[in-house]
Amino acid sequence: MYRYDEFDQQAVDERVAQFRGQVGRRLKGELTEDQFKPLRLMNGLYLQLHAYMLRVAIPYGTLSPRQMRMLAHVARKYDKGYGHFTTRQNIQYNWPRLVDTPDILADLATVEMHGIQTSGNCIRNVTSDPFSGVAAGEVEDPRPWCEIIRQWSSFHPEFSYLPRKFKIAVTGSEHDRAAIKLHDIGIRVVRNAAGETGFEFWIGGGMGRTPIIAKKIRDFVPKADLLDYATACLRVYNELGRRDNIYKARIKILVHEMGLEKYSALVDEEFARSQGTVKLPDAEIARIQAYFAPPAYETLPATSTAFEARRFEDKGFRTFVRTNVHAHKVPGYAIVSVSLKAPGVAPGDASADQMDAVADIAERYSLDELRVTHEQNLVLPNVKLDDLYTVWKQLSAAGLGSANIGLISDIICCPGLDYCDLANARSIPIADELQQRFADLERQYAIGSLKIKMSGCINACGHHHVGHIGILGVDKHGKELYQLQLGGSGAEDASIGQITGAGFPPERIVGAVETVIETYLSLRHGDAETFLDCYRRVGLAPFKAALYEAR
Amino acid sequence: MKVLTANRLDDGAVVYIGKAAPWVEDLASALVAVDVGAEGQLTETAATAVKARLVVGAYLMPVTVEDGRILPASVRERIRAAGPSNRPDLGKQAPAPALPR
Ligand code: HEM
Ligand code: SF4
Numbered sequence: 001m002y003r004y005d006e007f008d009q010q011a012v013d014e015r016v017a018q019f020r021g022q023v024g025r026r027l028k029g030e031l032t033e034d035q036f037k038p039l040r041l042m043n044g045l046y047l048q049l050h051a052y053m054l055r056v057a058i059p060y061g062t063l064s065p066r067q068m069r070m071l072a073h074v075a076r077k078y079d080k081g082y083g084h085f086t087t088r089q090n091i092q093y094n095w096p097r098l099v100d101t102p103d104i105l106a107d108l109a110t111v112e113m114h115g116i117q118t119s120g121n122c123i124r125n126v127t128s129d130p131f132s133g134v135a136a137g138e139v140e141d142p143r144p145w146c147e148i149i150r151q152w153s154s155f156h157p158e159f160s161y162l163p164r165k166f167k168i169a170v171t172g173s174e175h176d177r178a179a180i181k182l183h184d185i186g187i188r189v190v191r192n193a194a195g196e197t198g199f200e201f202w203i204g205g206g207m208g209r210t211p212i213i214a215k216k217i218r219d220f221v222p223k224a225d226l227l228d229y230a231t232a233c234l235r236v237y238n239e240l241g242r243r244d245n246i247y248k249a250r251i252k253i254l255v256h257e258m259g260l261e262k263y264s265a266l267v268d269e270e271f272a273r274s275q276g277t278v279k280l281p282d283a284e285i286a287r288i289q290a291y292f293a294p295p296a297y298e299t300l301p302a303t304s305t306a307f308e309a310r311r312f313e314d315k316g317f318r319t320f321v322r323t324n325v326h327a328h329k330v331p332g333y334a335i336v337s338v339s340l341k342a343p344g345v346a347p348g349d350a351s352a353d354q355m356d357a358v359a360d361i362a363e364r365y366s367l368d369e370l371r372v373t374h375e376q377n378l379v380l381p382n383v384k385l386d387d388l389y390t391v392w393k394q395l396s397a398a399g400l401g402s403a404n405i406g407l408i409s410d411i412i413c414c415p416g417l418d419y420c421d422l423a424n425a426r427s428i429p430i431a432d433e434l435q436q437r438f439a440d441l442e443r444q445y446a447i448g449s450l451k452i453k454m455s456g457c458i459n460a461c462g463h464h465h466v467g468h469i470g471i472l473g474v475d476k477h478g479k480e481l482y483q484l485q486l487g488g489s490g491a492e493d494a495s496i497g498q499i500t501g502a503g504f505p506p507e508r509i510v511g512a513v514e515t516v517i518e519t520y521l522s523l524r525h526g527d528a529e530t531f532l533d534c535y536r537r538v539g540l541a542p543f544k545a546a547l548y549e550a551r
Numbered sequence: 552m553k554v555l556t557a558n559r560l561d562d563g564a565v566v567y568i569g570k571a572a573p574w575v576e577d578l579a580s581a582l583v584a585v586d587v588g589a590e591g592q593l594t595e596t597a598a599t600a601v602k603a604r605l606v607v608g609a610y611l612m613p614v615t616v617e618d619g620r621i622l623p624a625s626v627r628e629r630i631r632a633a634g635p636s637n638r639p640d641l642g643k644q645a646p647a648p649a650l651p652r
């Protein structure tokens with residue numbers, strides 16, 4: 001893992017000291033709220049429905065056990081004993097007091113964490129594939145590139161006041177677990193015909209009120225040009241992006257309105273002019289890559305008899321392995337997904353005790369590493385097959401053994417009206433009801449791979465546009481109403497879901513989802529045809545008919 | 552009918568202008584303005600409190616009063632007055648005493 005050098009640490013420590021001064025001046029009346037608000041937002045501190053909310057970045061989703069314990073400590077000491085892992089590889093605390101936030105940030109700084117780049121119109125916390133560095137078949141670990149982007153983008157003077165927020169995601173795999181096509185810039189590490197690795201660049205993707213799939217702008221950007229090319233993309237946006245209308249200010253609108261060709265020509269022009277400005281020397285790349293060198297894996301056989309025996313004997317374990325355990329690139333190891341979607345718990349929420357428990361497990365059984373995912377789950381990236389059974393037992397004891405990754409109960413859900421100041425409707429209680437309705441694991445397996453994603457307003461923090469089934473909460477004359485969207489995907493086959501028609505009141509939305517599921521089950525070509533494949537084959541019409549004609 | 556609500560500056564807690572005290576945490580103790588004149592007074596009190604750095608984000612919210620109980624008109628304000636609907640153990644609805652700080 002990357003470790004801060006003295007410059008990183010100094011920058012973060014200085015930021016904490018500045019913020020302590022700013023909070024002090026606000027409380028003494030030397031700053032008005034209008035003056036203070038942008039300052040607190042630059043440190044991830046929002047004011048929400050019930051209290052302040054602090055957002056802490058987990059750069060590219062990689063976390064050490066020590067950092068996870070600090071997140072638990074913050075939850076326990078300054079908050080109400082839990083935190084919410086978000087779709088942006090952040091954690092949010094819902095109840096911090098303003099007067100405590102300088103101390104919280106000081107505590108976080110001791111483990112190289114902060115709330116910088118979690119708000120405002122800057123380049124936000126860069127996100128990545130939670131399986132980075134361990135996924136079987138990966139071209140290359142994208143995290144050194146994420147770290148390079150982090151160092152370049154933090155406090156970047158030119159890009160601190162962009163027309164609007166700017167999100168970059170990087171993956172090193174063909175299979176996209178980072179939703180790169182729904183980001184302002186999406187980057188995929190690829191290998192060219194000459195065998196060199198470089199970057200495929202996607203531009204102008206995003207959700208919110210105008211969802212747009214990113215367009216490919218370059219097939220291959222050489223490594224040395226990464227930052228120059230990104231700079232050119234950002235510079236054109238910074239100059240031409242709209243600042244007069246917040247709804248049209250994202251780069252997706254600029255690229256969409258001017259067309260890829262025209263935008264791309266301007267980027268090329270700028271790139272030709274400035275290429276070589278932000279040099280990325282090989283020595284510096286190598287220095288950063290060294291931090292991400294593979295941990296000390298043992299040489300193990302590709303199979304484990306102990307693991308196979310346990311899997312045969314124990315049905316619960318077998319079920320867990322089926323959904324939550326994934327292929328690792330090193331023989332004898334596996335990647336374990338830890339579901340934060342237990343019934344009755346808001347998707348993405350984890351208690352301080354659970355955070356400590358996963359930290360302990362990661363330390364003992366996952367070579368000291370943890371990941372957080374944009375699907376609001378956690379990952380133990382380096383578990384020996386021999387240890388899988390023990391890990392499952394310990395996770396289960398901590399209430400983290402849910403065997404539902406990728407199934408209908410593995411719901412992405414934003415905080416909605418239960419916490420969020422911008423919300424139009426609640427989302428958590430709907431997620432809870434869906435989980436209850438589909439509690440039967442056998443039924444979940446019968447339904448197969450299915451991603452439900454839900455947001456409490458059009459900002460789409462819960463990725464509803466790209467859910468296989470998406471749910472959007474709206475406000476109709478003071479009443480909560482839920483729109484249904486079908487056929488979205490945030491993966492390499494990205495697509496935006498189609499709205500089925502009129503929305504459903506809270507007491508009918510779960511039934512509507514069930515109707516969609518029943519329709520799918522009746523239409524699918526065999527058990528292997530997933531919901532998304534089936535939907536793409538048959539289209540919206542039969543679902544629409546089932547939803548509205550029987551009314 | 553309206554109640555004036557805001558968030559307390561130092562800890563962010565949801566508060567209301569009260570009948571007996573200037574700022575109360577419990578909606579039941581809030582002062583209900585029944586006419587434009589009373590609303591104006593609440594708004595003035597709030598503006599002073601914002602200047603004095605007691606609260607931020609003050610605004611009037613519509614309510615109804617049924618059997619002496621003050622009910623917020625919107626779902627949003629009902630949730631602000633109680634706490635997250637999925638966590639009855641948190642927020643104002645949480646069993647007293649409030650969590651130690
Ligand atoms: C509770 C406080 C939050 C506020 C005030 C907030 C605000 C916003 C706003 C205004 C947008 C729309 C941006 C645009 O279209 O230009 C947005 C988008 C987004 N937010 Fe949030 N959000 C909050 C919480 C969350 C949470 C909890 C998550 C994760 C679960 C999240 C993840 C995202 C994502 C993924 C997007 C859409 C991606 C994009 O198009 O940029 N946010 N948020
Ligand atoms: S989608 Fe809307 S309701 Fe949900 S967290 Fe984002 S801003 Fe809040």
